[in-house]
Amino acid sequence: xxxxxxxxxxxxxxxxxxxxxxxxxxxxxxxxxxxxxxxxxxxxxxxxxxxxxxxxxxxxxxxxxxxxxxxxxxxxxxxxxxxxxxxxxxxxxxxxxxxxxxxxxxxxxxxxxx
Amino acid sequence: xxxxxxxxxxxxxxxxxxxxxxxxxxxxxxxxxxxxxxxxxxxxxxxxxxxxxxxxxxxxxxxxxxxxxxxxxxxxxxxxxxxxxxxxxxxxxxxxxxxxxxxxxxxxxxxxx
Numbered sequence: 001x002x003x004x005x006x007x008x009x010x011x012x013x014x015x016x017x018x019x020x021x022x023x024x025x026x027x028x029x030x031x032x033x034x035x036x037x038x039x040x041x042x043x044x045x046x047x048x049x050x051x052x053x054x055x056x057x058x059x060x061x062x063x064x065x066x067x068x069x070x071x072x073x074x075x076x077x078x079x080x081x082x083x084x085x086x087x088x089x090x091x092x093x094x095x096x097x098x099x100x101x102x103x104x105x106x107x108x109x110x111x112x113x114x
Numbered sequence: 115x116x117x118x119x120x121x122x123x124x125x126x127x128x129x130x131x132x133x134x135x136x137x138x139x140x141x142x143x144x145x146x147x148x149x150x151x152x153x154x155x156x157x158x159x160x161x162x163x164x165x166x167x168x169x170x171x172x173x174x175x176x177x178x179x180x181x182x183x184x185x186x187x188x189x190x191x192x193x194x195x196x197x198x199x200x201x202x203x204x205x206x207x208x209x210x211x212x213x214x215x216x217x218x219x220x221x222x223x224x225x226x227x
């Protein structure tokens with residue numbers, strides 16, 4: 001069990017560029033979650049996968065955001081045409097069974113849009 | 115709608131003093147409750163959770179939280195804090211059967227020597 005791994009740890013991009021983040025969950029965990037955390041706030045839910053199926057998406061996930069989990073293992077979160085308001089920490093978490101068991105979070109990817 | 119409120123954004127205490135971090139939730143249905151801790155430049159770690167049964171839950175590092183249904187609270191306490199407890203603490207709620215955690219705004223615990 002190597003934990004939840006997120007790459008990159010930091011990303012600085014110019015406004016209008018596309019960025020992609022990767023999350024590798026704990027191998028036996030079938031559920032994967034993406035959250036966004038802005039400065040001074042708690043994490044906000046973005047989306048959730050059970051195996052390869054994306055089962056829930058937040059209204060925060062605008063058309064510029066897309067998430068995939070093609071083989072039910074790692075996941076990617078892509079942001080197209082980034083805006084300064086996208087600057088945040090993007091957190092990935094995974095769980096085995098339901099969320100009531102508690103998530104295991106990764107260390108996050110900090111995105112700065114300049 | 116479900117919401118979680120952490121009443122204090124910052125709590126400074128002296129080392130070895132007791133501390134209470136307050137959390138209230140609002141939900142029209144039954145919820146599970148969690149406390150997560152976030153150390154600087156790290157992800158969130160599960161500290162403790164209430165699912166059912168005894169209303170008092172404990173963590174391995176001396177924290178405890180009590181579920182109070184009538185007051186819709188889940189306050190976190192520790193009788194004697196250490197410098198290493200310096201971190202941000204997040205309370206979270208999960209509607210039973212759902213997968214989405216709703217987090218409070220966080221409380222930054224600062225321990226002064």
